[in-house]
Amino acid sequence: MASTPAYYKNYWKITALVLFVIGVSIFHYMTGTTHKHHGLHEIYRRLYYVPIILSAFWFGLKGGLFCAIIVSFFYLPHVFYQWGGSFFTNDLPKTLEIVLYHVIGLVTGILSQRQMDAKMSLEKTIKERDESYDKLKKQAETLAQSEEQLRRADRLSALGKLSAGIAHEVRNPLASIKGTAEILSDKFKPGDKEYEFVEILIKEVNRLDAVVVGFLDFAKPKPPELKLSKINDVILSVLKLTEHQMDRSKINLETRLSDNLPSVYVDPEQMKQVFLNLIINAAQAMPDGGELEVESHRNSSVIVCTFSDTGIGISTEQQNDLFTPFYTSKKHGTGLGLAIVYRILEGHKGGISFITEENKGTCFTISLPIEKG
Numbered sequence: 040m041a042s043t044p045a046y047y048k049n050y051w052k053i054t055a056l057v058l059f060v061i062g063v064s065i066f067h068y069m070t071g072t073t074h075k076h077h078g079l080h081e082i083y084r085r086l087y088y089v090p091i092i093l094s095a096f097w098f099g100l101k102g103g104l105f106c107a108i109i110v111s112f113f114y115l116p117h118v119f120y121q122w123g124g125s126f127f128t129n130d131l132p133k134t135l136e137i138v139l140y141h142v143i144g145l146v147t148g149i150l151s152q153r154q155m156d157a158k159m160s161l162e163k164t165i166k167e168r169d170e171s172y173d174k175l176k177k178q179a180e181t182l183a184q185s186e187e188q189l190r191r192a193d194r195l196s197a198l199g200k201l202s203a204g205i206a207h208e209v210r211n212p213l214a215s216i217k218g219t220a221e222i223l224s225d226k227f228k229p230g231d232k233e234y235e236f237v238e239i240l241i242k243e244v245n246r247l248d249a250v251v252v253g254f255l256d257f258a259k260p261k262p263p264e265l266k267l268s269k270i271n272d273v274i275l276s277v278l279k280l281t282e283h284q285m286d287r288s289k290i291n292l293e294t295r296l297s298d299n300l301p302s303v304y305v306d307p308e309q310m311k312q313v314f315l316n317l318i319i320n321a322a323q324a325m326p327d328g329g330e331l332e333v334e335s336h337r338n339s340s341v342i343v344c345t346f347s348d349t350g351i352g353i354s355t356e357q358q359n360d361l362f363t364p365f366y367t368s369k370k371h372g373t374g375l376g377l378a379i380v381y382r383i384l385e386g387h388k389g390g391i392s393f394i395t396e397e398n399k400g401t402c403f404t405i406s407l408p409i410e411k412g
């Protein structure tokens with residue numbers, strides 16, 4: 040519900056007070072002090088207390104006193120016209136009425152002012168409490184995020200070290216199998232059943248080899264060879280590479296690359312791998328076509344690049360495992376794409392995050408520091 044603006048509320052309060060004082064004054068003067076109207080006249084005189092109390096209640100001490108002065112001003116003509124210009128009539132209570140107006144304005148003003156001050160200080164405390172709560176919540180979130188990153192990095196590094204050895208061991212026999220299969224394939228002619236088997240063998244060995252190479256890349260990442268590079272150029276070179284694939288998959292590409300990005304020290308080959316993995320993932324998430332938006336901009340000391348697709352999105356259960364090596368939801372995936380992306384960005388002191396909604400799409404955001412080191 041929309042709240043009424045303060046000035047609007049005050050406007051109505053002031054109008055009500057003015058009308059009340061004018062109304063009471065009219066009735067007060069119209070009734071006179073003749074015996075017939077004397078009772079009513081006395082009542083009207085006391086009705087002036089109401090706006091004074093209300094004004095004190097609404098506007099505090101200043102309001103109470105100000106209204107008492109205004110009411111006294113309206114009451115003053117009595118002094119001149121009825122009592123012959125002297126305050127000291129033989130009806131002293133009437134003169135004292137002016138004093139009473141001020142006393143009422145002062146006392147109710149002080150009381151209401153105290154209440155207002157207490158209310159304001161309470162509101163301030165509540166605001167401060169809410170602010171510190173928000174701050175605490177943000178800090179807790181950052182802490183949880185850092186903890187998760189730390190745990191992930193730890194997991195990756197332990198797994199990486201352990202498996203790098205195994206991967207090495209696997210590559211050697213793989214090379215032998217491949218060599219043998221190639222020798223065998225020379226013995227058969229295309230069209231022979233055996234030839235087909237050997238071809239399958241070579242294809243599968245190649246696939247396995249790619250997995251192992253990918254894994255070695257991940258497990259034993261090369262330190263980045265930093266070169267002053269234009270990130271947009273790196274992105275564009277990857278987009279050029281994937282252009283044909285995008286067309287075939289009916290993916291509409293939108294680019295919004297900022298013109299005034301500073302050059303940064305990155306390993307362009309590694310960054311190509313990052314962008315390629317993200318773009319391929321996005322394309323694979325849109326098997327029936329869709330839209331891929333690639334954007335870059337500067338945000339204070341970092342360059343930010345986002346890759347948004349209109350694909351299948353990522354379910355809540357999957358989200359925690361995305362960067363874990365070998366986690367894949369795809370039949371032929373290795374599950375190393377994002378783990379490598381993560382590693383490379385870590386080597387560049389950058390970061391990666393994502394937001395996603397199932398059946399709507401996913402947006403990956405990477406950040407790279409502008410300052411070298």
Ligand SMILES: Nc1ncnc2c1ncn2[C@@H]1O[C@H](COP(=O)(O)OP(=O)(O)OP(=O)(O)O)[C@@H](O)[C@H]1O
Pocket residue numbers: 316320321324348350351352353357361366367368369371372373374375376377378401
């Ligand atoms: N843009 C995206 N939209 C939806 N899901 C995604 C997206 N990017 C990654 N994923 C999910 O994250 C998982 C891990 O991605 P990752 O790139 O690490 O491996 P992969 O793509 O499955 O395999 P590989 O990259 O080796 O082909 C994917 O299997 C997929 O479920």
Ligand SMILES: [Mg+2]
Pocket residue numbers: 316319320372376377
């Ligand atoms: Mg992938």
